[in-house]
Amino acid sequence: MAKITFIEYSGATHEVDAKIGLSVMEAAVKNNVPGVDADCGGTCSCATCHVYVAEPWLDRAGMPSALEASMLEFAENIQSNSRLSCQIVVSDALDGLIVRLPQSQH
Amino acid sequence: MTDVLGRIVVVGAGHAGGSAAAFLRQYGWTGPITVIGEEPIAPYHRPPLSKAWLKGETDADSLALRPVSFYMQNKIALRLSVGVTRLDARARTVSLATGEVLSYDHLIVATGARARKLPVPGADLNGVLELRTAADADALKGALGRGKRLAVIGGGYVGLEAAASARALGAEAVIVEREPRVLARVACETLSKFLQDYHSAKGVLFELNATVERFIGEAGRVIGVKLAGGHTLLCDVALVGVGAIANQELAQGAGCACENGVVVDASARSTVERIHAIGDCTWRPLPMYALMGRLESVPNALEQAKQAASDLTGRPLPPAETPWFWSDQYDVKLQIAGLPFHSVRQIVRGNPAAARFAVFHLDAENRVQAVEAINAAPEFMAGRQLVGNRKPVALIKLSDMSVSMKEVAA
Numbered sequence: 290m291a292k293i294t295f296i297e298y299s300g301a302t303h304e305v306d307a308k309i310g311l312s313v314m315e316a317a318v319k320n321n322v323p324g325v326d327a328d329c330g331g332t333c334s335c336a337t338c339h340v341y342v343a344e345p346w347l348d349r350a351g352m353p354s355a356l357e358a359s360m361l362e363f364a365e366n367i368q369s370n371s372r373l374s375c376q377i378v379v380s381d382a383l384d385g386l387i388v389r390l391p392q393s394q395h
Numbered sequence: 396m397t398d399v400l401g402r403i404v405v406v407g408a409g410h411a412g413g414s415a416a417a418f419l420r421q422y423g424w425t426g427p428i429t430v431i432g433e434e435p436i437a438p439y440h441r442p443p444l445s446k447a448w449l450k451g452e453t454d455a456d457s458l459a460l461r462p463v464s465f466y467m468q469n470k471i472a473l474r475l476s477v478g479v480t481r482l483d484a485r486a487r488t489v490s491l492a493t494g495e496v497l498s499y500d501h502l503i504v505a506t507g508a509r510a511r512k513l514p515v516p517g518a519d520l521n522g523v524l525e526l527r528t529a530a531d532a533d534a535l536k537g538a539l540g541r542g543k544r545l546a547v548i549g550g551g552y553v554g555l556e557a558a559a560s561a562r563a564l565g566a567e568a569v570i571v572e573r574e575p576r577v578l579a580r581v582a583c584e585t586l587s588k589f590l591q592d593y594h595s596a597k598g599v600l601f602e603l604n605a606t607v608e609r610f611i612g613e614a615g616r617v618i619g620v621k622l623a624g625g626h627t628l629l630c631d632v633a634l635v636g637v638g639a640i641a642n643q644e645l646a647q648g649a650g651c652a653c654e655n656g657v658v659v660d661a662s663a664r665s666t667v668e669r670i671h672a673i674g675d676c677t678w679r680p681l682p683m684y685a686l687m688g689r690l691e692s693v694p695n696a697l698e699q700a701k702q703a704a705s706d707l708t709g710r711p712l713p714p715a716e717t718p719w720f721w722s723d724q725y726d727v728k729l730q731i732a733g734l735p736f737h738s739v740r741q742i743v744r745g746n747p748a749a750a751r752f753a754v755f756h757l758d759a760e761n762r763v764q765a766v767e768a769i770n771a772a773p774e775f776m777a778g779r780q781l782v783g784n785r786k787p788v789a790l791i792k793l794s795d796m797s798v799s800m801k802e803v804a805a
Contacts, residue, residue, distance in 0.1 A: 315457065318460075318461065319456075319461075319462050321461065321462070321464075321465050321468065321469075323421055326697070328693055328694055328697055329442070329693070329721060330440040330442060330443060330693075331457075332442075332721065332723060332728075333728075334721040334728070334730060335694070335719075335721075336776070356728070356772055359772040359773045359776070360772050360776060362773060362776070362801070363772075363773065363776030363777055363779075363780065363800075363801075364776075
């Protein structure tokens with residue numbers, strides 16, 4: 290298990306225990322975190338699971354694939370620390386991860 | 396002041412019905428919510444049924460839209476494995492197959508669509524399957540495997556995805572299509588040709604311009620498909636994927652106007668007071684095209700679930716969304732935005748031979764009506780934006796790969 294904190298656009302905070310190997314998106318959905326819509330169910334097709342990864346975790350979360358990067362390029366409210374949470378795999382290295390949710394998923 | 400205390404009954408526990416209940420709670424509905432579903436399991440993702448689920452790459456937990464605890468925590472009563480026999484708009488009641496009668500203040504019809512049957516002899520043989528539900532997918536999965544032969548009737552998305560999954564499992568697959576090309580009703584010729592070639596290279600066989608005369612059985616189980624005026628394809632299992640029909644009979648019985656689906660407005664209201672309808676079962680406005688139509692897609696289910704929940708809780712309606720669709724076959728990612736209505740020209744950007752391209756459908760004013768993108772996420776994402784904002788594009792830039800989609804859409 291790894292601890293992940295989701296911070297909604299409204300400021301509401303959700304701390305969840307995420308199973309290693311699941312995606313960060315799945316951890317949010319399974320724990321009823323609102324704002325991670327994941328319309329496509331995790332196939333990197335829709336960009337509705339967009340999150341901002343807090344700086345200390347950005348490197349450890351890995352690099353976005355070319356597909357994810359081009360999906361992100363056209364997503365709303367994009368920042369340099371934007372990721373699609375369905376493409377981040379939960380690992381021990383991400384224990385303590387903090388991600389914020391964008392206004393567009395409010 | 397909107398009253399958020401009334402009793403809401405949602406008929407149908409698919410992506411639309413399950414999501415509507417969740418959005419209602421998120422938007423502040425405090426009254427009782429009951430979701431009634433015919434299937435034995437809580438609302439789940441249907442798209443993986445022909446892909447990851449069929450290939451055994453995902454589990455039931457991942458298939459579920461939300462964990463069962465969500466419904467308990469949010470006081471959403473899930474009534475599963477229960478059919479609905481009648482809706483009475485005057486008495487405001489829902490009759491269940493169990494004989495129970497539930498009263499409602501507001502009703503949401505989310506009854507989905509059912510697979511069209513093939514009216515030929517042998518269609519009721521064991522091993523002649525359809526693919527709408529998890530149970531259907533499990534039956535198909537059980538019949539596939541190395542060396543098994545799958546005959547797919549219908550070259551639509553379900554058929555193509557199932558054939559791709561079958562090949563991944565080591566099974567043989569043949570697709571029988573009535574039209575001269577696959578995806579004839581839903582995609583342009585360039586895309587049809589690309590996908591057919593791709594499937595052929597993966598070993599899928601095609602019988603085009605071919606109709607099924609009958610299924611041949613032995614001891615009650617399908618062993619072959621006899622083509623009209625043609626030969627017989629031997630198979631171990633057959634999948635019929637020839638389109639879907641809106642489940643509109645219950646709503647119709649309650650007095651809701653129906654076309655090819657339950658007629659709704661931009662708030663997902665039916666023509667009968669206190670009845671909304673959402674998802675695959677609706678005949679809905681397509682504001683970008685000033686038309687009505689029926690969409691079978693997850694984004695459509697979610698958009699209308701939000702419309703109904705907003706309308707009921709007194710929130711402003713969400714902005715209209717561009718319809719979009721996706722499909723994964725082998726390592727090919729297909730993404731479509733918009734619908735090619737009123738389109739007068741097509742522009743291909745990229746190279747089909749390199750399996751990375753997009754077909755843009757433009758109207759007479761060079762506005763993007765639709766884009767079909769193969770392994771081309773920037774074209775899809777920018778195209779989706781352009782369909783929505785109705786801005787005309789410069790054709791010369793659009794067809795030039797050295798000009799970025801950011802610039803084309805700017």
